[in-house]
Amino acid sequence: MNAELSLNTYVRTALTVCLAGTIGLGVFKASYAKFSSSASNINNQFAASTAFPTPTPTITPTPTVSPNGSITVNKTLSPTSDSGKFNLLIDTVIKATNQGNGGTTGQISVSNGNHTAGETAGTSTSLENYLTNYFCKDGTTTIASGTTTTTSSFSISSNQNIICTFNNFNKTTATCANYCSSIGNGHANCIKQNDPCTGTRINAEGNSIFNCSGNTKDCCCTP
Secondary structure: OHHHHHHHHHHHHHHHHHHHHHHHHHHHHHHHHHHHHHHHHHHHHHHHHHOOOOOOOOOOOOOOOOOOEEEEEEEEEEOOOOOOOEEEEEOOEEEEEEEOOOOEOOOEEEOOEEEOEEEEEOOOOOHHHEEEEEEEEEOOEEEEEEOOOEOOOEEEOOOOEEEEEEEEEEOOOOOHHHHHHHOOOOEEEEEEOOOOOOOEEEOOOOOOHHHOOOOOEEEEEEO
16 A cells, blocks of 8 residues: 555656656746847847948049140241251250251140240350340230240140240341341331331341441331
């Protein structure tokens, strides 16, 4: 009787333990699943709150560069057979050396802004033997002119092409008519130094200049 009771007690106890274990395992599994779901939600929320936005690339605009203008310096001599040689300059820098009649720098690119052109004596040449004038033109428009060996300053804009021509007249062999023609006053007259000139007067400085004979003769150029 006691042995049978003890066996029954043992079986019931074992069943209770097994049942408790089964229930406990189910509870554990349910709790773990709930925990896993919560953890997953937390991770998703954290990832969403800490996600970094895709950076927008910075685009640096390409600077606009204005096209340059250009200067051409030409040389003419009178008479055209004169053997004088001249250096041609842009902004005081020599761009062509020992140029005679018909010489040129060619078209030289320059920055936009103010510039000058000029000439100096080349090999075996003295500027004292010449009278000089120059004209700088933009197409047919004269933008600078004078009787010096360096031009006045002139401005150049984008794509503007300026041509400066230096005319040199040999004092002993050029004629009054040559000079007057170069400055656009086509009427040339040799006059006395005391006579009036309604155009451009060139001092003779000697018997042979411009073929105006005698020390009292000047060259007068009139339109």
